[in-house]
Amino acid sequence: MTKEDVAKAMMNLQDRICKQLEELDGVSLFVEDLWSRVDGGGGRTRVIEDGALIEKGGVNFSEVHGEVTSMMRNNTEITGDSFFATGVSIVLHPSSPHVPIIHMNVRYFEMDNGVYWFGGGIDLTPHYIVPANAAKFHASLKLICDQYNTDFYPKFKLWADDYFFLPHRDETRGVGGVFFDHISESQLLSKQQLLDFCLELGDSFPVIYSEQANLGRNVPFSESEENWMNYRRGRYVEFNLVNDRGTKFGLVSGGRTESILMSLPKNAGWTYNIQLDEDSKEQKTLNQLKKGIDWISFIDQ
Amino acid sequence: MTKEDVAKAMMNLQDRICKQLEELDGVSLFVEDLWSRVDGGGGRTRVIEDGALIEKGGVNFSEVHGEVTSMMRNNTEITGDSFFATGVSIVLHPSSPHVPIIHMNVRYFEMDNGVYWFGGGIDLTPHYIVPANAAKFHASLKLICDQYNTDFYPKFKLWADDYFFLPHRDETRGVGGVFFDHISESQLLSKQQLLDFCLELGDSFPVIYSEQANLGRNVPFSESEENWMNYRRGRYVEFNLVNDRGTKFGLVSGGRTESILMSLPKNAGWTYNIQLDEDSKEQKTLNQLKKGIDWISFIDQ
Numbered sequence: 061m062t063k064e065d066v067a068k069a070m071m072n073l074q075d076r077i078c079k080q081l082e083e084l085d086g087v088s089l090f091v092e093d094l095w096s097r098v099d100g101g102g103g104r105t106r107v108i109e110d111g112a113l114i115e116k117g118g119v120n121f122s123e124v125h126g127e128v129t130s131m132m133r134n135n136t137e138i139t140g141d142s143f144f145a146t147g148v149s150i151v152l153h154p155s156s157p158h159v160p161i162i163h164m165n166v167r168y169f170e171m172d173n174g175v176y177w178f179g180g181g182i183d184l185t186p187h188y189i190v191p192a193n194a195a196k197f198h199a200s201l202k203l204i205c206d207q208y209n210t211d212f213y214p215k216f217k218l219w220a221d222d223y224f225f226l227p228h229r230d231e232t233r234g235v236g237g238v239f240f241d242h243i244s245e246s247q248l249l250s251k252q253q254l255l256d257f258c259l260e261l262g263d264s265f266p267v268i269y270s271e272q273a274n275l276g277r278n279v280p281f282s283e284s285e286e287n288w289m290n291y292r293r294g295r296y297v298e299f300n301l302v303n304d305r306g307t308k309f310g311l312v313s314g315g316r317t318e319s320i321l322m323s324l325p326k327n328a329g330w331t332y333n334i335q336l337d338e339d340s341k342e343q344k345t346l347n348q349l350k351k352g353i354d355w356i357s358f359i360d361q
Numbered sequence: 362m363t364k365e366d367v368a369k370a371m372m373n374l375q376d377r378i379c380k381q382l383e384e385l386d387g388v389s390l391f392v393e394d395l396w397s398r399v400d401g402g403g404g405r406t407r408v409i410e411d412g413a414l415i416e417k418g419g420v421n422f423s424e425v426h427g428e429v430t431s432m433m434r435n436n437t438e439i440t441g442d443s444f445f446a447t448g449v450s451i452v453l454h455p456s457s458p459h460v461p462i463i464h465m466n467v468r469y470f471e472m473d474n475g476v477y478w479f480g481g482g483i484d485l486t487p488h489y490i491v492p493a494n495a496a497k498f499h500a501s502l503k504l505i506c507d508q509y510n511t512d513f514y515p516k517f518k519l520w521a522d523d524y525f526f527l528p529h530r531d532e533t534r535g536v537g538g539v540f541f542d543h544i545s546e547s548q549l550l551s552k553q554q555l556l557d558f559c560l561e562l563g564d565s566f567p568v569i570y571s572e573q574a575n576l577g578r579n580v581p582f583s584e585s586e587e588n589w590m591n592y593r594r595g596r597y598v599e600f601n602l603v604n605d606r607g608t609k610f611g612l613v614s615g616g617r618t619e620s621i622l623m624s625l626p627k628n629a630g631w632t633y634n635i636q637l638d639e640d641s642k643e644q645k646t647l648n649q650l651k652k653g654i655d656w657i658s659f660i661d662q
Contacts, residue, residue, distance in 0.1 A: 093634065107633045116633070228612040228621075290628065297629075298622075301602035302612060311529040311603060318634045320529075321599075326632070327591065328598075330625040332408045332417070333394065 061252060063176075066168045067123040067146040069255065071104070073166070073262045074121040074148050078106055080266035081119065081152075084273065085111035090119065095316050100126035105319040109326075113159065113277055117152035118322030128171070131313060137242065140171030147180075148262060149306075151323040152269065153296075157289035158276030160186035160193075160234065161296060163323070164265045165306070166258040178254045179241035180261060181216070183224045184272065185234030185296060187289045189345045191358035193275050194235040198355040200268050201238050201261075208257045209248055216240045221351040226299050231349040233299045288342050290329035297328045362553060364477075367469045368424040368447040370556060372405070374467070374563045375422040375449050379407055381567035382420065382453075385574065386412035391420065396617050401427035406620040410627070414460065414578055418453035419623030425616075429472070432614060438543065441472030448481075449563060450607075452624040453570065454597075458590035459577030461487035461494075461535065462597060464624070465566045466607070467559040479555045480542035481562060482517070484525045485573065486535030486597060488590045490646045492659035494576050495536040499656040501569050502539050502562075509558045510549055517541045522652040527600050532650040534600045589643050591630035598629045 078090045088111030096102035103122030108114050123146040132138050147167030154161070166180035184197050198217070205212035216238035224233040238261075245251045300307050300323050310320040336343040379391050389412030397403035404423030409415050424447040433439050448468030455462070467481035485498050499518070506513035517539035525534040539562075546552045601608050601624050611621040637644040 109633065116631075118633070228618045294625070297598060298602060301599060302609075308603075317529045321631065322633050324595070324631040327628060327630045329628045330417075330622065331627070332410065332419070332623050333619045 061255065063144045063146070063168070063170050066255060069259060070123070070146050070148050070166070070168070071121050073259055074104065074106070074119055076263065077148070077150065077266055078119050081108065081114070081117070081269075084266065084270050085113045087112040088114065093319075095319065097124050097126070097314075097316075099314075100124060103316070103319060105316070105322065107322055111155075113154055113156075113273055115153050115155035116322075116326040118150065118319070120149045120319055120322065122147065122149075122319070129313070136309070138169075138171060140173040140175065142172045144170045150265065153293065153325040154273065154277070156277055156279070157187040157281050157285040157292075158279040159273050160184050160276075161293070161325075162265075162269050162272065164262065166262050168255070168258070175244075176251075177242040177244045178258055179243065180258055181220060181223070181237060181239035182261065182265065182268070183220055183234060183237035183239070185292070186345070187292045188285075188341055189235060189348045190275075191348070191355065192360065193272060194355040195357070195359035197235065197237065197268060197272060199359060200264065200271070202356065204257075204260055204264055205238065207260075208253060212240070212257075213238065224299070225351065226295065226303055228302065229295065229298070231295065231346070232351055233296065234349070235353070235355055236351075287329070290327055291331060291334065292345075293325040293328035294330045297324055300324065362556065364445045364447070364469070364471050367556060370560060371424070371447050371449050371467070371469070372422050374560055375405065375407070375420055377564065378449070378451065378567055379420050382409065382415070382418070382570075385567065385571050386414045388413040389415065394620075396620065398425050398427070398615075398617075400615075401425060404617070404620060406617070406623065408623055412456075414455055414457075414574055415453050416456035417623075417627040419451065419620070421450045421620050421623065423448065423450075423620070430614070437610070439470075439472065441474040441476065443473045445471045450624075451566065454594065454626040455574065455578070457578055457580070458488040458582050458586040458593075459580040460574050461485050461577075462594070462626075463566075463570050463573065465563065467563050469556070469559070476545075477552075478543040478545045479559055480544065481559055482521060482524070482538060482540035483562065483566065483569070484521055484535060484538035484540070486593070487646070488593045489586075489642055490536060490649045491576075492649070492656065493661065494573060495656040496658070496660035498536065498538065498569060498573060500660060501565065501572070503657065505558075505561055505565055506539065508561075509554060513541070513558075514539065525600070526652065527596065527604055529603070530596065530599070532596065532647070533652055534597065535650070536654070536656055537652075588630070591628055592632060592635065593646075594626040594629035595631045598625055601625065 088108050090106040090108045093105045101124035105120050107118045125144040150164040152162050164182045170176040202213040220236040220239035223239045389409050391407040391409045394406045402425035406421050408419045426445040451465040465483045471477040503514040521537040521540035524540045
């Protein structure tokens, strides 16, 4: 399998996901922007806006390559002289507070010295946490992981808890999911199997998101619930701009800003020192933004 | 002058500024939260919301001290064993797109080895740039600076252009202002005169902001102008969370998150790859978000 094969597989994955998300939304279509990177490679940014379900979302494919800069050498584990990176990255912000924000990313990295790795993840950020829905989400991820390696789900679930975390808020971004990075072939899994795992995770994305979206999209919501969605989106912005290593790396390495920041919502809000009733569903959601919750245990509750 | 004298002067400055801003707003009053820092010191966070002029704003005083941590040593020019820092920090987000966002900060830093410095700055972020108004703003700053040292304004204006800049957007935050850091006594100015300069800058803040606010607060605005304000606020959020060293330092050093992030607006928005008419006032504003503009030259135009 060449790096070009991986890039082609990622590109096809983007096509399949976009098609299914358009069907799920039912109103809006993706608009595509092709871009190229001065130092090598480029991408296909696809953004969907003002849909029946999705208020703003992006499904980005990129394939970039070039010389390893000193900035990259100082900020990452990259060691070679030249690199190649490709992947698909998704963030969807729904218009309803009863549908969660979702993120998915699968990526492949290779250096001229032969070192390569896969990385990726899916995580769910409900505006209002419903433990039974979070359980369904985690159970789906576990099912995919278990087909490849039964160590994956427990390991990658912990990794997601640690990665999708806002230290300055002492809060997780949402109910987590799976996250993994720097995974290469081992006695257990070949390079082809790792690619298959990433692609299967990617292909499961529209299915998993459909299930989550359909649980909430027809539930009516009030203005106060919409305000809460805006507040929760503020935290999403904080995570992406303050904590997310991928966003930071993209911005400082001269990536295409509009493609990187498609992850930000149409609107977000900040209320100083918000005060909530201890019994409110908003406070209950905040109370559950913690690492280490075994979401699958809430199945059918 | 002891460090306690400086802290007391900063605290009194906060009182004077809040009083004048409440008069200017005419409707809302500041709400105060006292907080203390586990490792030493604390602050008075004062936030004003839903006023006639100010939608969300904060005027914060803090005085923190303690051991210099390895995090501080690695990320700053701090060299001693223990430190003392005090200052006043302000951000005001108006409800009208015809009134600019404004920021002001004056601060004092001292280490146990006797090294100290002053820092600070004021900068203006109009949603719509009006060069004659930016000229008035800069002329006021120059007048204050010139009383202390005629090198200050040209030097600090350049410094502000460089500091209040979003590299990933290739845009300045607004029309700049003045910024300075690590200033200590010299043959030209004593420590007392530097404190006086900071206090005079602080006391000029409500006067300068009144002038800017009164130029725009009674101008009616449309929904599309309000959307543009939201979009410009998105950039303000990006600067504060991605680029502002003070915010980053505060968040990673365990500062009080709600006090640090009072600088974020009530609402902000992101539109993917916005397309503007070349002749629109929105595009004209974007075209003027550049370093090196001699704003004073637009006076009375």
